[in-house]
Amino acid sequence: MVEMTKESGPANFVWQRKHLLGLEELSRQEILHILDMAETFKEVSTRSIKKVPALRGRVVVNLFFEDSTRTRVSFSLAASRLSADVIEFSAKVSSISKGETLIDTARNIEAMGVDVIVLRHSAPGAPHYLSRCVDVPIVNAGDGAHEHPTQALLDMFTIREIKGKIEGLKVAIVGDIVHSRVARSNIWGLTKLGAKVILVGPTTLVPKAIAKMGVEISHDLDAVLPEVDVINMLRVQRERIASNVFPSVEEYTRLFGLNSQRMVRAKKDILVMHPGPINRGIELTTDVADGKNSAILRQVSNGLAVRMAVLFLVNQAYRTGSE
Amino acid sequence: MADVLEANKLKQAMETLAQGIADGLLNSSYPLAVVGIRSRGDILGHRLIELIEARGVKVSKQGVLDITLYRDDLDQVGGQARVRATQIDFDISDYVIILVDDVLFTGRTVRAALDALIDLGRPRAIKLAVLVDRGGRELPIQPDFVGLKLPHTDKHVQVRFVETDGVDKIIVKE
Numbered sequence: 001m002v003e004m005t006k007e008s009g010p011a012n013f014v015w016q017r018k019h020l021l022g023l024e025e026l027s028r029q030e031i032l033h034i035l036d037m038a039e040t041f042k043e044v045s046t047r048s049i050k051k052v053p054a055l056r057g058r059v060v061v062n063l064f065f066e067d068s069t070r071t072r073v074s075f076s077l078a079a080s081r082l083s084a085d086v087i088e089f090s091a092k093v094s095s096i097s098k099g100e101t102l103i104d105t106a107r108n109i110e111a112m113g114v115d116v117i118v119l120r121h122s123a124p125g126a127p128h129y130l131s132r133c134v135d136v137p138i139v140n141a142g143d144g145a146h147e148h149p150t151q152a153l154l155d156m157f158t159i160r161e162i163k164g165k166i167e168g169l170k171v172a173i174v175g176d177i178v179h180s181r182v183a184r185s186n187i188w189g190l191t192k193l194g195a196k197v198i199l200v201g202p203t204t205l206v207p208k209a210i211a212k213m214g215v216e217i218s219h220d221l222d223a224v225l226p227e228v229d230v231i232n233m234l235r236v237q238r239e240r241i242a243s244n245v246f247p248s249v250e251e252y253t254r255l256f257g258l259n260s261q262r263m264v265r266a267k268k269d270i271l272v273m274h275p276g277p278i279n280r281g282i283e284l285t286t287d288v289a290d291g292k293n294s295a296i297l298r299q300v301s302n303g304l305a306v307r308m309a310v311l312f313l314v315n316q317a318y319r320t321g322s323e
Numbered sequence: 324m325a326d327v328l329e330a331n332k333l334k335q336a337m338e339t340l341a342q343g344i345a346d347g348l349l350n351s352s353y354p355l356a357v358v359g360i361r362s363r364g365d366i367l368g369h370r371l372i373e374l375i376e377a378r379g380v381k382v383s384k385q386g387v388l389d390i391t392l393y394r395d396d397l398d399q400v401g402g403q404a405r406v407r408a409t410q411i412d413f414d415i416s417d418y419v420i421i422l423v424d425d426v427l428f429t430g431r432t433v434r435a436a437l438d439a440l441i442d443l444g445r446p447r448a449i450k451l452a453v454l455v456d457r458g459g460r461e462l463p464i465q466p467d468f469v470g471l472k473l474p475h476t477d478k479h480v481q482v483r484f485v486e487t488d489g490v491d492k493i494i495v496k497e
Contacts, residue, residue, distance in 0.1 A: 015402035040389070040406045048414075049442040052392040312392075313402065320401025 008036050018137045018317040020310050021127050022147035023188035031189055035157050037309035038302070044081055045304060054312055055084035058115040063106065064141070065091040065121045070276055070300070071141050071151075075118045078307035087114065102126060103133050110134045116315055119143070137314035145179045150310060151275055152185035154303040156193065158295050159230055161302065162271055167194035172224050174200040174256055175234030175283060176246075178207055182275045183234060187213050200224050201256060204245040221256050225265045232273040233258055233283045249282060259285040263293070271295050328493040332471075333482070336454055336493070337367075340470030341374035344421060344452055347468060349380055353447045356384035356418040360436050361407055364388075366484045367454055368423040384418065386411030393435035415444040421468075425482040427453040430464035455480050455493060 013033050023031065044052055060079040062072050072088070079086045089109065106117060118139045119127045124146035131138040142148040160166050171190055177183045177199045187210075190197050197215040199206050211217050218224045225231070240246050247255075258272065272284075272293045280286050289296060348355060357375075359368025365387040372382045387410045391397070397404060422436055433451060440449060452468040459476035471493070473480055479496040 011405070037406060040408045043408045043410075047442060048444050051442065053438070054392040054397060312406070316397070316400070316404055317402050319398040 008032060015313045016317055018314050019127070019131045020137075020139045020149055020314055021131060022140060023149045023152055023185045023192070024147065026149075026189075026192070028192045031153070031156070031192060034153055034306065034309050034313065035160060037313060038153070038157050038305040041081075041308040041312070042302070042305035044308070045301070051081050051083055053083045055079065055082035055115075055315055058082075058084045058315060059087060059113065060084045060116045060118060060311060061087040061089055061109050061114045062141075063089050063109065063117050063119045065102070065119075065126075066142070068120055068142065071120065074300070074303045075139075075141060075150075075307050075311075078304050079116075079311055081304070082308055082311060084115070084311070102130065106130050106134050110136055115318070116311060137318045139310055139314060142181055145181055145184070147185045147188075148181040148275075149185050149189075150303065150307055151182050152189045153310070154299055154306040155182075155186055155232065155273060155275075156189050157302045157306050158273065158299050159195075159271065162295060162298070163229065166190065168196075169229040170196045170198065170227055171230040171232065172198045172200050172221075172228040173232045173234065174221060174258070176205045176237060176240060177201055177210060177234070178205050178245075179237065179240060180234050182232075186232065187215055191215065198224055198228065202247055202252070204247075221258075222262065222265060225262060225270075226267070228270065229267065230271040230273065231258065231266070232275075235275060235277065236279050236282050238279075253282050257281075257283055257285070258288050260287050260291075263288055263291075266293075269293070273299060276300065325497075326495040328495065330491040333454075333491045333493050336470030337370065337374060340452060340454060340468055341371055341378060343468040343470075344371070344375050344450075345378035345380045348419065348421070348450070351380075351419050353417060353419045354383040355381065355421060356386065356413070356415065356446075357382050357421045357423060358386045358388050358411060358415075358440070359423045360432060361387055361389045363482055363484060363487065364424040366486045367425055367482075368421075371421075371423060371452070382421075384413045386413070386415075388422075388436055388439055390432060390435040390439050393439045395431060395435065409439065409443075411443060415440065415446045417447050420446045420449045421452050422449055423452050425454050426480050427451075427456045427464075427466055427469075428459050428476075428480075430460045430462035433464050434462050454482055 076086045116137045118141050120141040121143050124144035126143045127138050127140040173183050191214045199215055200218045200221050270293050274296050278284050278289050357368045357372050359365035389407045389409045391406045450467040453466045454470040456469045456472050457480045458474045481494045483492045485491050
């Protein structure tokens with residue numbers, strides 16, 4: 001049974017966006033609408049036939065210029081559960097290497113009659129740019145260090161599901177904030193829903209300027225830990241470790257890694273999250289990652305429901321000619 | 324001009340419908356489940372159970388079906404689509420499902436509901452129970468049990484319930 005959460009969107013709300021580019025441009029109402037819709041779609045995954053015909057006859061293409069097995073699989077499965085056909089298009093096997101541009105590739109795909117493009121690209125703003133060049137809906141599956149809206153939506157969905165609300169909660173995001181699209185989307189979303197966000201990490205990875213987004217900044221995890229309801233541990237990007245903005249791995253783990261000793265200082269019901277894949281033993285120890293406070297696998301299952309909701313909504317707006 | 328059939332008329336239609344179901348399914352060798360189609364079919368279903376059981380017929384399970392994702396006009400509905408959860412937390416296989424809706428008109432909602440139900444399992448049988456049959460079918464679908472027949476295909480029929488609308492009545496409009 002689905003319980004009604006007290007933070008829900010208004011019942012008569014009409015969704016009008018045919019693209020999901022980022023959470024920066026979404027209103028609080030739009031975010032709540034996606035979360036409410038995802039609650040409905042979650043039920044579909046519990047059925048004996050885990051499929052609804054809402055996108056029957058539609059084609060969703062996963063246009064991935066960066067590797068991301070989890071996000072790609074999650075979008076594919078979400079599209080399949082809506083009965084859409086899915087095309088996988090990744091840069092390695094495409095003509096990108098032959099010098100075809102993003103726009104040309106997308107236009108060619110569009111000419112084949114696809115209905116939704118899910119785009120992962122290393123360039124910040126790539127989905128926004130593409131949305132002005134093609135007619136079909138674009139869903140941002142991560143653009144450089146800019147945004148990863150569906151990840152933040154599934155994080156918020158998971159928090160709301162477990163905590164019953166988002167408003168008033170204290171959420172810490174720990175790690176390489178400056179290079180993190182997950183952090184950026186979460187900051188936009190969480191602050192719009194009334195959570196208090198605290199960014200934690202070394203000074204080189206948590207610049208002062210980011211406080212302008214309406215968040216607190218700390219460089220001391222132990223000081224922050226006792227007061228937060230949710231802690232989102234970002235993945236340490238291996239390629240950053242070699243660069244000089246990053247301390248040594250040992251130092252990072254000692255200061256900002258979450259382990260069971262540190263967890264003693266945290267609230268009993270603190271929710272531990274991670275966007276995956278985890279570097280076990282670096283940002284998170286195995287006992288915490290798999291412990292009772294961990295919501296990490298729940299995040300993965302919820303990602304499916306959230307992506308179903310997003311694909312459904314953008315297609316609905318596209319069909320009726322919104323935006 | 325709107326014709327309003329007041330609460331007593333609605334009550335009478337409910338009694339007729341419940342009696343029909345009880346007579347028809349009294350000797351069912353399979354357990355019965357009442358499934359209402361959102362949004363008013365769920366209220367109707369809930370009320371019917373009481374009336375059916377008062378007539379000595381046991382209803383083992385109940386549920387609510389949301390058919391939005393199965394509608395054949397979903398593309399026209401666009402961003403207004405209100406998708407709500409289907410709440411059927413039992414295995415429908417081997418149940419006789421009494422599918423309940425307030426008004427039967429084109430039959431398109433029932434078509435969508437049949438598809439949605441079949442996706443949940445293989446019921447022993449599905450019986451269609453409607454409070455008002457206003458005619459005007461566009462698909463070959465007929466009810467098994469009817470509370471009230473209003474054969475005016477050119478008139479709109481709306482049912483209002485205390486639970487959602489604060490009053491019980493049936494409205495017939497030009």
